[in-house]
Amino acid sequence: MSRSAGIVGAGQAGIVLAAELLRAGFRVTLYTDRSPEDYLADRGRPTACLFGEQVVRERELGLNFWDDTAPSIERIHLDLCAPDRLVLFSVAAPMRLPALAVDQRLKFAHGLRELATRGASTRVDAISVEKLDTLAAEHDVTVVTAGHRSFGPTLFERDPKRSLHARPRRNLFMVNIRDYDLAAGAHHEHLKFSFIPGVAEIFWVPFLDKDAGVCRSVLVEAVPGGAADRFTDVGSAEEGVDVLRGLARDLLPWETEFLAPAAPTSPVTWLSGAITPTVRKPVARLPSGRGVLGLGDAVVLNDPLAGQGANNATRMARFFAERLAARGDRPFDADWLRGQFDEFWAYGRFVNDFSNALLEPLAGFQQDLMIAASRHPEIGSAIFDGFGDPAGLFPWFVEPAAARAFLRRHRVSRADVLRYKIGVAGKIVGHQLSKRLKAPG
Numbered sequence: 406m407s408r409s410a411g412i413v414g415a416g417q418a419g420i421v422l423a424a425e426l427l428r429a430g431f432r433v434t435l436y437t438d439r440s441p442e443d444y445l446a447d448r449g450r451p452t453a454c455l456f457g458e459q460v461v462r463e464r465e466l467g468l469n470f471w472d473d474t475a476p477s478i479e480r481i482h483l484d485l486c487a488p489d490r491l492v493l494f495s496v497a498a499p500m501r502l503p504a505l506a507v508d509q510r511l512k513f514a515h516g517l518r519e520l521a522t523r524g525a526s527t528r529v530d531a532i533s534v535e536k537l538d539t540l541a542a543e544h545d546v547t548v549v550t551a552g553h554r555s556f557g558p559t560l561f562e563r564d565p566k567r568s569l570h571a572r573p574r575r576n577l578f579m580v581n582i583r584d585y586d587l588a589a590g591a592h593h594e595h596l597k598f599s600f601i602p603g604v605a606e607i608f609w610v611p612f613l614d615k616d617a618g619v620c621r622s623v624l625v626e627a628v629p630g631g632a633a634d635r636f637t638d639v640g641s642a643e644e645g646v647d648v649l650r651g652l653a654r655d656l657l658p659w660e661t662e663f664l665a666p667a668a669p670t671s672p673v674t675w676l677s678g679a680i681t682p683t684v685r686k687p688v689a690r691l692p693s694g695r696g697v698l699g700l701g702d703a704v705v706l707n708d709p710l711a712g713q714g715a716n717n718a719t720r721m722a723r724f725f726a727e728r729l730a731a732r733g734d735r736p737f738d739a740d741w742l743r744g745q746f747d748e749f750w751a752y753g754r755f756v757n758d759f760s761n762a763l764l765e766p767l768a769g770f771q772q773d774l775m776i777a778a779s780r781h782p783e784i785g786s787a788i789f790d791g792f793g794d795p796a797g798l799f800p801w802f803v804e805p806a807a808a809r810a811f812l813r814r815h816r817v818s819r820a821d822v823l824r825y826k827i828g829v830a831g832k833i834v835g836h837q838l839s840k841r842l843k844a845p846g
């Protein structure tokens with residue numbers, strides 16, 4: 406008799422885990438608080454761009470229903486800006502594998518329907534802790550993939566050793582837009598990042614929206630209290646786009662024409678809020694004493710600055726499906742599950758270290774890497790491939806000596822870096838002079 410898995414939550418982790426376990430011969434029951442129709446009628450969900458091997462894995466699992474309609478993202482264009490309306494330099498480079506950003510309402514609705522055709526049992530039910538205990542008794546293994554909100558902070562205990570933050574580091578605003586002027590905006594055919602250190606990181610993501618089709622999903626990661634932190638009182642998508650236009654006028658004036666005709670894709674495709682990055686203990690003990698495993702945001706929650714949540718949910722689902730399948734007839738007891746999570750963490754910590762590194766100001770050696778990347782696209786590609794596989798950034802993205810060795814391997818000397826920096830300094834001086842000349846009097 407095949408083993409049975411109960412999966413609570415049909416989001417990124419739940420859908421992928423169910424597809425993996427069905428393939429491995431498990432009997433799978435998916436408990437979801439939303440039916441496919443509910444998902445399709447729901448408000449907008451996060452951008453959730455998948456990178457690298459995660460896109461490949463969804464394809465291998467036959468969950469790639471949008472290959473012909475979603476824009477294939479092959480390059481990233483990053484502008485590193487000064488707060489006084491200047492692009493200091495840009496890094497533009499291809500990624501090894503294309504990224505893909507598809508509306509999660511489509512993904513989860515289609516995923517649920519598809520898994521039912523493959524033999525998964527799907528139950529529409531908002532699972533409580535009490536019900537979870539019943540499920541844990543019914544299944545050989547029960548996995549909670551219900552995101553970070555549903556069971557609150559109590560079910561999975563915070564892991565203080567793996568959690569660095571006690572409060573959010575950014576205030577977030579996301580809106581999906583259409584009708585922008587692609588001809589007027591530079592580099593918006595690619596995934597575009599506008600970083601203003603100390604102020605905000607803004608992501609312009611080619612995106613497939615459930616209603617509008619190909620559009621841009623714009624995510625603003627504002628440093629609290631800074632010049633871009635102006636979305637907390639936004640009450641509608643329209644208002645949010647207006648505030649975004651104001652932000653562009655003040656900080657990124659070269660984006661104003663692109664945004665001038667833009668409108669939200671619908672009244673519900675926007676989000677605002679803030680996330681406290683938190684790692685939780687992976688196994689929760691229920692009132693009966695039974696244990697359940699958590700995956701995805703339920704146990705590893707990062708700020709979306711590095712775009713890792715959905716990617717990591719996919720990696721975790723794959724990793725655990727392989728381990729559960731290899732377990733044979735032996736029990737999925739709490740100690741064994743914890744041990745598997747520790748093994749996952751040998752990789753997973755890179756995801757968190759990368760996400761946490763981006764929340765901090767760039768160190769001098771990281772500035773050197775970025776400035777070198779602006780002149781050497783292969784360095785840009787190595788950095789951008791980190792979104793698909795953060796482990797590939799270590800140690801050279803976080804350790805000064807490793808960064809210097811990395812640059813040497815790419816034939817970039819200290820003198821080269823100095824020359825590039827002098828070029829940027831000249832740009833700043835030119836900008837200041839032209840501002841003075843333009844100033845009245």
Ligand SMILES: Cc1cc2nc3c(=O)[nH]c(=O)nc-3n(C[C@H](O)[C@H](O)[C@H](O)COP(=O)(O)OP(=O)(O)OC[C@H]3O[C@@H](n4cnc5c(N)ncnc54)[C@H](O)[C@@H]3O)c2cc1C
Pocket residue numbers: 413414415416417418419436437438439451452453454455513530531532533550551552553555556577578579624676700701702703709711712713714715716717718
């Ligand atoms: C603004 C923003 C932008 C983002 N951009 C990116 C990005 O570009 N790339 C990236 O990788 N990540 C991104 N993320 C993060 C990403 O969206 C999440 O990390 C990812 O969706 C987590 O997957 P999950 O399966 O853990 O949870 P979810 O995808 O949230 O799925 C959980 C599901 O469980 C269901 N559920 C909840 N409670 C219950 C219950 N009690 N019973 C049954 N079902 C329940 C819910 O309906 C939900 O659909 C972004 C996040 C935000 C906020």
